[in-house]
Amino acid sequence: MLFGAGVATLLATFAPISAAGAADQVTFVSQGGAYQKAQTVAILDPAAKKLGITVNQDSAPDAWPVIKTQAASGKPTWDVVDTPTGYCLRGGEQGLIEKLDFSKLPNAAAMPAAYRNDYSVAYEFYSSVLAYSTKTFAAGAAPDSWADFWDVKKFPGRRALRNHPIATLEAALMADGVAPDKLYPLDVDRAFKKLDEIKPHITVWWTSGAQSAQLLNDGEVDMEMAWNGRVSAVANEGAKVGFTYNQGILQSTSLCILKGAPNMATAVRFLDEAVDPVLQANLPLHIDYGPANPKAFDTGVIKPERAAQLPSSPDNVKKQALMSYAWWSSPEGEAAEKRWAAFMQK
Secondary structure, three states, X not given: OOOOOOOOOXXXXXXXXXXXXXXXXXXXXXXXXXXXXXXXXXXXXXXXXXXXXXXXXXXXXXOHHHHHHHHHHXXXXXXXXXXXXXXHHHHHHOOOEOOOOHHHOHHHHOOOHHHEOOOOEEEEEEEEEEEEEOOOOOOXXXXXXXXXXXXXXXXXXXXXXXXXXXXXXXXXXXXXXXXXXXXXXXXXXXXXXXXXXXXXXXXXXXXXXXXXXXXHHOOOOOEEXXXXXXXXXXXXXXXXXXXXXEEEEEEEEEEEEEOOOOOHXXXXXXXXXXXXXXXXXXXXXXXXXXXXXXXXXXXXXXXXXXXXXXXXXXXXXXXXXXXXXXXXXXXXXXXXXXXXXXXXXX
């Protein structure tokens, strides 16, 4: 997944409302497109009906600038935002995002501590994975680790990486032998040294999920880092591609509430309902993202064969590194992002 710039026109969905709750509403912001359509059917409409509220929707592929503007105004119009977890943390630190009271969020409080923080709760998971052409690599002979991706002799071919340090530094460290659960704090010097090794062999540094999918679909590269949903989408359309969750980097978007949200009490109720296990289990029935609430896999809604395809299923989580957004939002993480620009220019 990736989030471009711009804010879409305000959309609204109106769920049945009880007379007692006629005034209850919340404005929910997500990233638009097929993703927002899927969550509307899977989560937003059912939550609105259950709570007896109106859910107004807005779409902001890059919500961060708007969060800052609305918070600065002192009169935000948004309530709950679905955005990359790092923005929720950064917003909390800067006084733009409300601190959560988990005593009022039983569904969220029951989730693993690593999936939540003072300012947000994980909402859905996706992974940066090693994807490859099945035309180039036969079954059983495909690259299965970042060390394989870096091994240009054993696995020759055209390669692509994302032009961004997040997940790319983690992959470099795993290629250099760091265990997925021992990545943080990132050894940034070691990661960039490893990236220097592979840089001459990178054909394309992609900048959008659509571009990464196109590279695979058109056969322009033989292997690349890509988001699992993008790979499965082109595979479903007939492209000869595959991927492995081994050493994937598990990433999340999260739900957070703007500081001074106009419908604060309703926003808290809505946020908790949005991570209800059954509603969470509905999401992968409509799109290739994994539920953030692990209890979704215990509901019986997600069949075993579907669970095997999802980044956040218990079996696949074990194979991957969980992204530390706390590290990336720290001064060290911000410095690594700045260093990336210099790395790409040299």
